[in-house]
Amino acid sequence: MKIAVTATGTQxxxxxxxxxxxxxxxxxxxxxTMDFEAVDNSGNVNxxxxxxxxxxxxxxxxxxxxxxxxxxxxxxxxxxxxxxxxVVNDISGTVMDAVTAFRDGRVTYATGANKDAHx
Amino acid sequence: xxxxxxxxxxxxxxxxxxxxxxLALGEQVELLxxxxxxxxxxxxxxxxxSRTEKVETPIPLVDGEKCTGCGKCAEICRFNxxxxxxxxxxxxxxxxxxxxxxxxxxxxxxxxxxxxELGTISFGHRNGIGFIxxxxxxxxxxxxxxxxxxxxxxxPNLVTIIxxxxxxxxxxxxxxxxADFILMVTEPTPFGLHDLRLAVEAVRVLNIPxxxxxxxxxxxxxxxxxxxxxxxxxxxxxxxxxxxxxxxxSRSQVLVEEIPEWRRQFFDLYGRIEAFTKSWRRxxxxxx
Numbered sequence: 001m002k003i004a005v006t007a008t009g010t011q012x013x014x015x016x017x018x019x020x021x022x023x024x025x026x027x028x029x030x031x032x033t034m035d036f037e038a039v040d041n042s043g044n045v046n047x048x049x050x051x052x053x054x055x056x057x058x059x060x061x062x063x064x065x066x067x068x069x070x071x072x073x074x075x076x077x078x079x080x081x082x083x084x085x086x087v088v089n090d091i092s093g094t095v096m097d098a099v100t101a102f103r104d105g106r107v108t109y110a111t112g113a114n115k116d117a118h119x
Numbered sequence: 120x121x122x123x124x125x126x127x128x129x130x131x132x133x134x135x136x137x138x139x140x141x142l143a144l145g146e147q148v149e150l151l152x153x154x155x156x157x158x159x160x161x162x163x164x165x166x167x168x169s170r171t172e173k174v175e176t177p178i179p180l181v182d183g184e185k186c187t188g189c190g191k192c193a194e195i196c197r198f199n200x201x202x203x204x205x206x207x208x209x210x211x212x213x214x215x216x217x218x219x220x221x222x223x224x225x226x227x228x229x230x231x232x233x234x235x236e237l238g239t240i241s242f243g244h245r246n247g248i249g250f251i252x253x254x255x256x257x258x259x260x261x262x263x264x265x266x267x268x269x270x271x272x273x274x275p276n277l278v279t280i281i282x283x284x285x286x287x288x289x290x291x292x293x294x295x296x297x298a299d300f301i302l303m304v305t306e307p308t309p310f311g312l313h314d315l316r317l318a319v320e321a322v323r324v325l326n327i328p329x330x331x332x333x334x335x336x337x338x339x340x341x342x343x344x345x346x347x348x349x350x351x352x353x354x355x356x357x358x359x360x361x362x363x364x365x366x367x368x369s370r371s372q373v374l375v376e377e378i379p380e381w382r383r384q385f386f387d388l389y390g391r392i393e394a395f396t397k398s399w400r401r402x403x404x405x406x407x
Binding site: 047048049050051053054056057075078083 | 193197198199200202203204205207209211214
């Protein structure tokens with residue numbers, strides 16, 4: 001399986017980017033092998049509107065089944081839900097910390113957005 | 120002739136000037152309240168409203184049977200108002216700017232048009248003065264489409280006076296674009312000047328002639344007057360800071376009806392706008 005983690009950089013040691021839609025990078029990681037791909041999210045960082053929708057669509061295309069991030073808005077959540085991606089909010093620390101927590105089962109799946117929509 | 124009354128800063132007297140100008144002209148004139156987030160010109164004009172219509176903007180409706188999930192609709196949408204995840208198409212109506220691109224590029228013809236309510240348009244009149252206003256639906260984030268609909272409803276054979284919203288962004292541009300003249304209402308304070316500068320810059324981009332009405336002209340400082348001179352923006356009228364005027368306003372009455380002298384003042388203002396617009400057009404033709 002693959003999981004997606006928002007990150008401020010391209011490495012597993014990078015800090016988790018608390019924003020989902022406008023995260024600088026999104027790392028697509030296989031938690032078993034720790035193989036990963038750092039996807040540049042600048043297209044969504046600079047989006048006029050709907051950055052979360054764009055990021056969620058990208059994560060879905062990359063085939064991730066779980067997203068670990070800080071904040072996820074309502075439209076992003078809806079898009080992720082429609083793609084069958086489970087969301088874990090309020091993640092901080094490094095990407096590695098987040099993956100470890102996920103592997104140890106120390107995460108709770110969100111039932112909704114934890115951030116209001118932006119206009 | 121289309122005159123758009125704008126200001127940059129709110130509360131400078133746009134609605135006062137727009138309604139008095141319309142009433143001073145008396146007939147062959149239509150007042151458009153394009154301040155659709157808080158339309159209040161009707162409080163001064165007191166028109167009889169003859170009808171109110173709901174206004175919608177087109178948004179996509181996807182036929183899940185025909186859709187193959189190719190994602191072309193999502194690719195063309197710069198606002199991420201439509202996206203495809205797996206084989207599912209998601210539409211976010213509030214983000215849609217009604218460009219119609221998704222419907223055009225869909226190879227399956229799976230996208231048709233439905234509507235999102237923008238608000239209402241009301242039509243009325245008072246003593247031969249036509250009146251149209253737009254009222255944005257609470258929760259609707261985009262006012263320009265509604266402003267454009269209000270403007271499209273105007274009778275091109277009449278003098279159109281537009282009460283524009285404050286600010287300098289999309290709603291104001293929608294209320295000024297295509298006008299023959301922009302009448303800027305400001306007050307001689309640092310705050311009035313600050314926002315006036317921005318508004319004049321916007322008008323310059325639109326390449327429309329503009330002139331000033333300075334309201335509460337005897338308060339504040341002289342910076343607005345100096346700015347007008349240096350930027351060659353003509354001062355077409357000044358309204359003093361006068362207790363009687365303030366009282367008339369506070370009762371939602373209009374100057375031209377309470378103080379007959381002001382009817383002439385506003386009538387002359389129109390004459391000056393007409394003359395200035397003509398000479399501006401001539402200059403432009405010569406330049407071309």
